[in-house]
Amino acid sequence: MRAYSRIDSMITIDGSIGEGGGQVLRTALALSIATGRPFRVENIRSKRPKPGLLRQHLTAVQAATAVGDAQVEGDAIGSTTLTFVPRAIRAGDYRFAVGTAGSATLVMQTVLPPLLLASGESTLVLEGGTHNPWAPPFDFLQRAFVPVVNQLGPHVETTLKRPGFYPAGGGAFTVTVTPAPAIGGLELMDRGEAVARRVTAMVANLPRHIAQREVRVALDGLNWQPECGSVMDCDGVDGPGNIVLIELQSERVTEIATGFGEIGVAAEAVAGQAVKEMRRYLTAGVPVGIYLADQLLTVLALSDGGVFRTVSLSRHALTNIEVIRAFVDVRIAIVEESRDVVRVEVARARARRT
Secondary structure, eight states, rough: OOOEEETTTEEEETTTSSTTTTTHHHHHHHHHHHTOEEEESSTTTSSSOOOOOOHHHHHHHHHHHHTTTOOOOEESTTTEEEEEEEOOOOOOEEEEEEESEEEEEEHHHHHHHTTTTTTOOEEEEEBBBBTTTTTTHHHHHHIIHHHHHHHTSSSEEEEEOOOOOOTBBBBBEEEEEOOOOOOOOOEEOOOOOOOEEEEEEEEEESSSHHHHHHHHHHHHTOOOOOOOOEEEEEOOOSSSSEEEEEEESSSSSSEEEEEEEEETTOHHHHHHHHHHHHHHHHHHTTOOOHHHHHHHHHHTTTSOOEEEEESSOOEEEEEEHHHHHHHHHOEEEEEEEEEEEEEEOOOOOEOOOO
16 A cells, blocks of 8 residues: 555655654755645554654644745644645744754754755754654764765765763754755665774763773673773763764764663663674675665655665664655665665656745
8 A cells, every 4th residue: 555645736745654743844844845746644643652842843843834925724733634735945034943852953853954955055044853762863963874865966064063872962053054056866776995983872860980981891702902992081961861872984984873871771882782783784795774875765855866885774774764765756676685785776866846
């Protein structure tokens, strides 16, 4: 059964498809603005413990409404149905605050794709969570995702003003977007030689030894040298927080694996999860990691197309592909090359504005 339907010019999407999370809504908002196609989404986040719009999802809707000069129905906390009718892509200076520890990086994920196609430069100030579970941390966006986007023609810069950890939030960062007349293609088949390896453990209002233990476990687990590790104390941050970032910078791409500190979870376990993720990436020998693949799909759907090698796609990414196909005439092929290695081919998208 198709995950969407088209009646007149309105696209109707079942928000419970695939992993059934907020990504269905965010991708729909981004592509609706970029293509000018209105949509209605039902069963928003129906597979989550708390269905419907939470604060971070509502902030993403509000941001999309401003950037897309849109008419909206159903934009309220707890709403499980939303109708969105964009009118134009509006470049400009924006400030969007989640108001909780909800992810501000996911708000950026919503509005960045259409702003890459806007008629002028935009500046975003985003406030909320910058380092929290279930969302890409700021460091990943800045050093893994944005550099690939910048290879396609537009230019994006990100600056962290202050980190915000779950559950306190209070973080902030800025984004400047200089669009291009068109988003070029991408070919990313290998990562090249390793340029740098880093393990960074960040702690806020927590004992420093937590971060030190995480760094030690990560370095030992990957057999990296001691000079690759560092501890960062985050001063002046609301509430406690902890994250470990394992970064492999290669000639053509950077991958960052993360582990988030949680109450009742030992520092060794937090670092161990990040080590496991990085080992998978290293073993596969691919340039694009599992989360970067997901992030790139929406942008490439609006580009001249491309091809990249990655690990087996997550259910999250497969759901994202279904939503992309609702808005854009694009061929996305997933070719299995070997165990846990796939090649993703995105034919040139022909976005249609109504």
